[in-house]
Amino acid sequence: MTKFKGVDYYNTESLLSEEEILVRDTVRDFVDDNILPIIEKHNRAGTFPMDLVPKMAELGMFGSTLPAKYGCAEMNNVAYGLVMQELERGDSGVRSFASVQSALVMYPIYSFGSEEQKDLWLPKLATGEKIGCFGLTEPDYGSNPGGMITRAEEKGDCYVLNGAKMWITNGTIADVAIVWAKLNGVVHGFLVEKGTRGFTAPEMKGKHSLRASVTSELIFQDCMIPKANMFLKTDGLKAPLMCLNQARYGIAWGGIGSAMACYDSALNYAKSRIQFGKPIASFQMTQEKLVYMVTEITKAQLLCLQLGRLKDQGKLRYQQVSMAKRNNVAIALDIARIAREILGANGILDEYPVMRHSANLESVKTYEGTHEMHTLIIGEDITGIPAYV
Amino acid sequence: MNIVVCINHVPDTETKVKVGSDGKSIDQAGVNYMLNPYDEFAIEAALQLKEKHGGQTLVVSLGGDAHKETLRKALAMGIEKAVLLKDTSVRDSFSIAKALAEELRAISPDCILFGKQSIDYYDEQIPGLVAEFLGMPSVSVVVKLDVKDGTVMCEREIEGGHEIVETRLPAVISAQKGLNEPRYPSLKGIMAAKTKPIEERQPAIVPPFVEVIGMNKPPGKQPGKIVGTDKSAVPELIRLLHEEAKVI
Numbered sequence: 218m219t220k221f222k223g224v225d226y227y228n229t230e231s232l233l234s235e236e237e238i239l240v241r242d243t244v245r246d247f248v249d250d251n252i253l254p255i256i257e258k259h260n261r262a263g264t265f266p267m268d269l270v271p272k273m274a275e276l277g278m279f280g281s282t283l284p285a286k287y288g289c290a291e292m293n294n295v296a297y298g299l300v301m302q303e304l305e306r307g308d309s310g311v312r313s314f315a316s317v318q319s320a321l322v323m324y325p326i327y328s329f330g331s332e333e334q335k336d337l338w339l340p341k342l343a344t345g346e347k348i349g350c351f352g353l354t355e356p357d358y359g360s361n362p363g364g365m366i367t368r369a370e371e372k373g374d375c376y377v378l379n380g381a382k383m384w385i386t387n388g389t390i391a392d393v394a395i396v397w398a399k400l401n402g403v404v405h406g407f408l409v410e411k412g413t414r415g416f417t418a419p420e421m422k423g424k425h426s427l428r429a430s431v432t433s434e435l436i437f438q439d440c441m442i443p444k445a446n447m448f449l450k451t452d453g454l455k456a457p458l459m460c461l462n463q464a465r466y467g468i469a470w471g472g473i474g475s476a477m478a479c480y481d482s483a484l485n486y487a488k489s490r491i492q493f494g495k496p497i498a499s500f501q502m503t504q505e506k507l508v509y510m511v512t513e514i515t516k517a518q519l520l521c522l523q524l525g526r527l528k529d530q531g532k533l534r535y536q537q538v539s540m541a542k543r544n545n546v547a548i549a550l551d552i553a554r555i556a557r558e559i560l561g562a563n564g565i566l567d568e569y570p571v572m573r574h575s576a577n578l579e580s581v582k583t584y585e586g587t588h589e590m591h592t593l594i595i596g597e598d599i600t601g602i603p604a605y606v
Numbered sequence: 607m608n609i610v611v612c613i614n615h616v617p618d619t620e621t622k623v624k625v626g627s628d629g630k631s632i633d634q635a636g637v638n639y640m641l642n643p644y645d646e647f648a649i650e651a652a653l654q655l656k657e658k659h660g661g662q663t664l665v666v667s668l669g670g671d672a673h674k675e676t677l678r679k680a681l682a683m684g685i686e687k688a689v690l691l692k693d694t695s696v697r698d699s700f701s702i703a704k705a706l707a708e709e710l711r712a713i714s715p716d717c718i719l720f721g722k723q724s725i726d727y728y729d730e731q732i733p734g735l736v737a738e739f740l741g742m743p744s745v746s747v748v749v750k751l752d753v754k755d756g757t758v759m760c761e762r763e764i765e766g767g768h769e770i771v772e773t774r775l776p777a778v779i780s781a782q783k784g785l786n787e788p789r790y791p792s793l794k795g796i797m798a799a800k801t802k803p804i805e806e807r808q809p810a811i812v813p814p815f816v817e818v819i820g821m822n823k824p825p826g827k828q829p830g831k832i833v834g835t836d837k838s839a840v841p842e843l844i845r846l847l848h849e850e851a852k853v854i
């Protein structure tokens with residue numbers, strides 16, 4: 218196989234700084250050397266490649282936009298986006314691990330945590346010595362997390378948690394869970410450590426998607442946690458939504474990664490597969506498919522690059538993140554499916570990455586706000602009329 | 607220990623090289639450049655020596671501003687300082703080695719590391735020449751390196767095996783694939799590299815002895831020939847391999 222060289226129809230490379238390019242190329246090499254050779258095996262077995270964690274940490278992939286004093290790389294958001302893009306070219310499940318650790322665990326501790334919480338957790342999460350998860354979704358409350366049932370009650374110098382979370386990435390392998398629960402009817406964030414009495418995190422099995430990622434339930438039965446484990450700066454649903462916005466930003470970039478992997482696979486295949494005495498790339502219908510793919514990838518790249526620049530300038534609006542997440546994941550899934558068509562029967566084999574990406578992207582389209590919820594967010598933004606209920 | 611690594615900025619291994627309009631240099635259009643792969647082993651060796659014995663690490667490259675990209679990668683991998691000997695004049699290996707040696711003499715390092723060769727022009731002369739100019743021992747094509755109390759133990763590749771040699775510091779060592787597993791530049795390292803200095807200096811002007819007067823691409827492959835499709839073709843195939851291709 219020839220080395221993946223990226224897809225860059227509009228010379229977007231010229232819009233990146235020297236460091237951003239070096240970050241991207243480093244993670245690209247890392248993915249080629251460490252993820253691609255092992256990922257199909259894990260996908261088949263339904264296991265997360267744990268031995269990647271220290272390697273990813275050593276490179277600085279966790280919390281990479283946070284300050285150096287916590288052992289983080291302190292990169293800008295475009296560089297962070299490029300890391301997510303490259304990881305997802307490897308696998309959406311591996312990218313999900315890094316997204317959760319960075320955007321849904323380290324980011325809230327950094328943004329809402331006390332100095333003690335930051336000093337305790339951030340350096341260990343950066344080195345991968347500790348793993349985190351983020352529990353918002355519940356069995357009965359997905360798109361509408363405001364209805365959550367999980368509750369915290371004050372009892373002496375503790376809070377007592379009761380309730381259940383579902384679909385929680387990294388849950389079973391996490392040392393610390395960021396759990397969102399209502400205290401006197403208001404949503405707050407709590408840090409719950411693995412092994413706390415009354416807290417269990419069984420893994421959910423039988424997934425057809427994100428098989429190389431751990432997904433779990435979090436169950437709280439009279440789970441007592443010290444009062445110091447509540448985030449003092451959270452008050453209502455805004456805090457978890459801020460975290461989701463961080464993660465969605467990375468997912469928008471990740472979509473480009475999956476899409477590039479599928480396009481690259483389809484383009485190479487189309488040029489070498491001979492039918493009717495010619496490469497299938499010479500047929501107009503195949504060309505139309507490939508042109509659609511490269512056009513959508515190019516648009517997605519430009520969308521993300523501007524999104525990242527806005528984020529770095531502090532001018533980003535969350536509705537803009539919704540647009541990029543909604544668009545990029547949808548086109549990535551389309552591209553994966555079309556790539557499968559171009560590969561014909563070979564497309565269903567795990568010798569090629571397209572079916573794995575296609576299956577993974579089904580989850581990615583749903584989590585972090587479904588495609589439809591992002592439509593409603595943008596819809597409300599442009600019309601001024603909320604259409605959620 | 608004071609360690610210097612000399613590194614080069616070379617066309618990407620997948621570049622399809624075209625000869626330029628002057629007929630004696632490569633056409634730069636569309637060529638991507640990268641850190642010479644063998645130099646990565648030299649950088650890793652320098653970092654490991656420093657981690658083990660302490661000291662300072664420095665990278666030096668002779669060339670135009672574009673070489674800064676490669677110097678920056680070395681800094682991102684963990685090298686502390688970089689010097690660009692800024693020069694875009696036409697040089698042969700002798701004049702490059704002479705300029706490097708002048709610079710290195712002033713720095714007076716304990717250990718000078720190179721990749722065993724640059725993958726652009728395949729001259730394979732520079733480490734040896736630099737050692738000669740500085741009057742230092744030179745060990746080439748090294749796959750194992752150990753330094754203890756000023757003594758350098760090296761294993762080097764020779765035809766069909768390894769040779770174990772010993773010399774004293776200061777010395778010039780050239781690295782072969784297998785010496786180590788070069789680290790990735792970490793994201794933190796990449797960010798830190800932004801603030802590390804790249805000092806620009808004027809290298810000594812040394813006129814070249816060797817002049818390139820022409821460059822040619824190897825002739826394209828001839829199309830294949832189907833001699834037959836069953837075993838009756840074997841005698842003819844053998845005859846052609848013997849008489850025309852002269853390979854058997």
Ligand SMILES: Cc1cc2nc3c(=O)[nH]c(=O)nc-3n(C[C@H](O)[C@H](O)[C@H](O)COP(=O)(O)OP(=O)(O)OC[C@H]3O[C@@H](n4cnc5c(N)ncnc54)[C@H](O)[C@@H]3O)c2cc1C
Pocket residue numbers: 317351352353354356358359360361383384385386387427432580583584585586587588589590593604605606
């Ligand atoms: C692999 C995986 C990992 C996950 N990881 C995490 C995690 O780490 N932490 C976490 O908290 N959650 C996680 N999730 C949960 C995810 O965020 C939710 O699945 C998602 O928010 C959707 O919720 P739901 O599945 O309950 O779907 P529902 O909300 O029941 O939606 C079902 C369908 O109805 C549509 N719908 C709902 N409401 C409306 C409306 N008002 N208008 C139009 N359409 C509507 C939705 O768009 C969707 O198509 C994960 C999910 C998966 C699959």
